[in-house]
């Protein structure tokens with residue numbers, strides 16, 4: 195196997211081993227770098243092979259390889275982070291900062307190897323340490339990661355469950371006989387369970403989620419990057435996904451709720467006339483401003499709780515219908 199493929203396998207292994215490693219652990223101790231040792235060892239061990247590759251490739255090839263590795267590492271870091279806490283928001287600044295960090299790290303190592311300077315253990319240790327400190331500081335700007343204790347070597351992910359079809363339909367009060375196509379499940383979950391069920395019974399359904407194992411009917415993207423066609427969808431569904439994040443952002447200090455409000459209006463605008471948006475939790479702080487001439491809002495208590503003799507939660511499910519002229 196050539197060194198290029200080996201590096202990608204190494205990166206994969208690195209992320210698997212470190213999926214739960216706390217990068218903020220030992221923040222006060224300069225000598226403790228939980229992620230760095232593997233990298234140092236790998237570079238030292240593969241120095242000759244790397245050297246051979248660099249001396250037998252032209253600059254375009256090397257630059258392309260650096261870009262590929264930097265892009266892949268950025269993607270894997272983001273995936274790791276959103277799997278630890280589903281509420282982390284990924285914007286272009288974060289993506290670019292991570293990409294530049296990985297690119298710079300690789301360029302520095304490759305430049306040294308290219309000049310046939312033998313890797314010095316102190317130098318590589320320092321480089322990896324610096325890289326890791328910069329990574330910590332980039333990830334340290336994310337509120338949702340700072341909530342992990344720095345005293346624990348490993349972190350426990352914030353729960354992000356996926357629910358059965360029966361539960362989702364019940365909570366959202368969806369009558370499957372009357373559901374209108376095409377259907378979009380916005381934040382459908384990695385398994386896209388509801389989308390698959392709707393497809394199985396012959397309905398045209400699609401999902402959007404930034405984590406997905408399904409490539410058939412699901413588009414893997416951040417929901418802010420998914421452009422919604424106006425007047426297109428018969429039904430949009432968001433079960434504990436988009437509106438849950440919107441509500442949380444609304445309550446959060448410094449939350450970017452404007453971005454959510456815009457996307458929420460884009461979702462409503464993408465319903466065709468008579469189309470319906472089903473979601474939970476409810477968003478009373480924005481629903482109150484919708485024109486009753488354009489939208490009919492129905493709220494439902496979560497009868498799941500009532501049946502279990504529990505106090506209903508302070509959240510509801512909502513169905514918003516986009517009104518046609520004849521409904522007014």
Ligand SMILES: C[S@@+](CC[C@H](N)C(=O)[O-])C[C@H]1O[C@@H](n2cnc3c(N)ncnc32)[C@H](O)[C@@H]1O
Nearest residue numbers: 356357381382383384403404405416417433435
């Ligand atoms: C609690 S799960 C609910 C999944 C599904 N609706 C269900 O009820 O089983 C929330 C989903 O929202 C997705 N999600 C969170 N933030 C997202 C974003 N910015 N863009 C796309 N999907 C996102 C997560 O990946 C996760 O699959």
